[in-house]
Amino acid sequence: MEEQQDRRKIHLHPLTFLPDAEGVSIGRFGTDTFAVFPEDGAELVKQFQAGLTVGEAARWYQETYHEEIDIEDFLETLRDLTFVMEEPEGLAAHPHDPAASRSDSPPLRRQALGKWAFTPVAWVLYAVLIGAGVAFLWKYPELRPTRQHVFFTDYSTVIIIGLFLGQMLGILVHESMHLLAGWRLGLPSKLSVGRRMYMLVFQTSMPGIAGLPRKVRYLPFLSGMFGDVLFFSALVLIAGGVQLLTGELNVFARFCLALCFTTILRFLWQFYFHLQTDIYYVIVTLLGCVNLQETARQRIANVWYRLIRADHKRYDPSRWAEKDAKAARWYGPFYSAGYAFFLFVLVFIMLPIAYRFLSSVFLNLLHGSTDQMLDSVLFIVFNGLQYGVVVWLYIRQRLARRRQQQSIVQEG
Template sequence: MSTTDSTVTAQPVVFHHLTFLDEGDEVTVGRPDIDDYVHLPSDGAALLRRLVDGDTPDQAARWYHSTYGETVDMTDFLDTLNELGFIADDPAEVVAAPTVRWQRLGAAVFSRWSLIPFTVAVVAMIVILTQRPDLIPHYSHAFYTPSLIVVMLTLFLGQFPFLFLHEFAHALAGRRLGLKSRLRVSRRFYFIVFETSMDGLVSVPRTKRYLPILAGMMSDLLATAVLICLAAWAGGLVAGVAMALALGTVMRMLWQCYFFLRTDLYYLVVTVLGCKNLHATSRDLLQRRIRRLFGRTVPEPLPAAEVDRKAARWYSWLLLLGYAAMIFSVGYVVVPSLVFVTVEVVTRISQSAPVPMVIDSLVVAVLVIGQFVVAGLLGIRERRLNRSPN
């Protein structure tokens, strides 16, 4: 807080609806209607509270001086608050606490009572898998039909409802807390993805953030349980489609264990521990360990908060576990699937299979190989751009 003298006005300041979350030395203050939040020191937040409660700047400045023994530059302080959008230029334009749609639906979906069907479905899946090990998701479940094109369409189109369900669960769990969570369609590389924005999550107590963070994984687990139960009950083509979709859902759940990425589990750890930038700190520590192991020069560690340095001592090892999970998923599903498709295509062509099956195989071969070629070219292009001096 600045400690210079200044001339202050005697008129109260009009504010939009603000939220305050005390987190020890810092207080998170923000406007939930526009999802704009800032961290203020505790004394600055206390001064702002006085203004919001109706003190004039002159009164708030005198209170600050009597409480903290310093003179505050109220002009500078008010200019900062105005830049943040906290101050209303006209009392008629004051934005009150925003109303959030689907808050009741979120409260119902994530109530204690909803744990009953969720638990029943998961327990039922576990019982079925103990009695039917053949229903444990395996790469072979993807090829439930001789048509490879149908397999690819099932895996490609069938993933979107479950991707939407994953992100919608995040958004709905945020709405339950009155947050303006938003679900939008975006892309990563050339993949269409759903993304959830929950900027307002920083404005609620830490323990209330866990459910919105885990909601997506909970929906994945529920979807897997329902699909496996459906496969065990229905059989036939329905079972084949259900197991193919279950395989894709399990793969996405395994992806959450890629700790070298910022997945839901990463944000859970960061939230529980109150870290600032655990990802960068852990990567830096792991790289320095590797350089030390090979006898190379070890650079100075990156600047980091103490809580990040402490957590990185063990979280950096989870990065290696994440790489192991990725290798497992590639070896368990991706590579066997590619080998199966390759052998199937070669066999059909060499054994003069019916023309429709040959065309089916060639189309799939082009699509499968093509996506890896495109990904490789994009990777090379990105690397060249990163190396470019401009």
């Protein structure tokens, strides 16, 4: 029986290997499953990847490191991490099986599309688009977005629905760039609908990106902001083109400029350092941190607790990762500045816009014509539905988190 086991071959999923302070971080490509192995363990995994049988790998380890290893315990660890392909005998697809090729073709097509989106030709096209947008803004000052462009029509419902749909299109462009950048690296990136603070948004998941080398992670993280720049430039060109053709900024052109303004706000969102924005992930990747945001938050809280002499509430600094603790010393002010910047945008941009909307709706309900009153009622209903969906998503997430915690307690 032992001789038969020695001849077993272990088939592993595609894995990533990254140097770590404590050894080698090995992860299953396309997932968020990672573990830190000692260097000899990482080399043993590579021997299985090279095609050695269980017996050959065990003998290789003994000859190389002059000690025996519990190979079955090691294999059990790999199985627990889902690194091992568990395929029933006789059902594994042959490498040249047409069915296997067909199952691989969608990921391959997605990766080809992702690579094409960042080819030199594509970058040239992007540069032309952005350059043309800048040229229009330089020559036609009236195209430069301002807060007043939000009110591209007198009907509040048309404005709010138009901005909602236009914003969703802009967010879709932003997230699609993340998606394409993830596909370019072969990641199983996916789009979904979620909630961020008070807004419905598209969001992209890129499982396994943490297992890739740092230098290739920056483009997927920053590609969304680049998508915002492309979307903004396209809107400026459309508005400018309409003005050149008609001789005026008609409703459609003003609508494009309104979306330009909201795109700027969405771009500024990335500088809210108290949120886990795209820039935050770039900083974490650059510094090699684990949970910089939470560490910075706890460090700021400790400063506050020290000031009010509530030392019993302070967080234990020994629980922070070393790199997080070092980075939090200077990231803490950025974290606080994120709140300050958010409040600035809220007070000086968002609240004046909201005030103009609400005052217009209120006055139309009291003294407006029939169509103005109907417009105000529809405005209230639409906003109620929008924020109602956001509240529903929030409650669903809280209930799911509570069920998960209860299941953990029951299992414990």
